[in-house]
Amino acid sequence: GNSVTQMEGPVTLSEEAFLTINCTYTATGYPSLFWYVQYPGEGLQLLLKATKADDKGSNKGFEATYRKETTSFHLEKGSVQVSDSAVYFCALRRMNSGYSTLTFGKGTMLLVSP
């Protein structure tokens, strides 16, 4: 079946450090891939997405490249800020009986200190 595996957290960084959160997936066909962010006490927000191999999604300084050969979609940011502290979810979108659903990873908490 389809699944998403993320690195365990929490990831603790100092401000301006480089961030990588690993995400790998298992899926049939060619899923679309997403990163969602959940700030404390809030719902999930779409951060970025990629719909086909070699696509790069980017937003707010975050980037992720759809790598079909390694079935990965790692999230990166060159210089994190305290305000980036949140839980990040990698997800894939699959088709199921004619409609699409999202499968999420377990989430990775990021804590950025000043």
Add this chain to the structure above:
Amino acid sequence: GAVVSQHPSRVICKSGTSVKIECRSLDFQATTMFWYRQFPKKSLMLMATSNEGSKATYEQGVEKDKFLINHASLTLSTLTVTSAHPEDSSFYICSARATPGQAMGETQYFGPGTRLLVL
């Protein structure tokens, strides 16, 4: 941007009572809405998918009679937890996907979640 609201944001109830959670798409029509359950330090687990005007499709292991879903209009879906028990305590999140043809495409927009505590 697209906004999805949930009400209430948190609710405490006694064991055996029923609780209704509303999910509304505020500025777009949503043919499809999804209900998730989030456990501490765990991922979101899809409970069911509801399409406006038809019965919800439940994921394996989710009790249909316990988690009643109604999607009566293009902007409102409700989840009713019937005869709630302490093990139903969780964070419930809905998301909405726009009706095909609208500008936001297939993106799912998430509500802020509802914290349910059953005593």
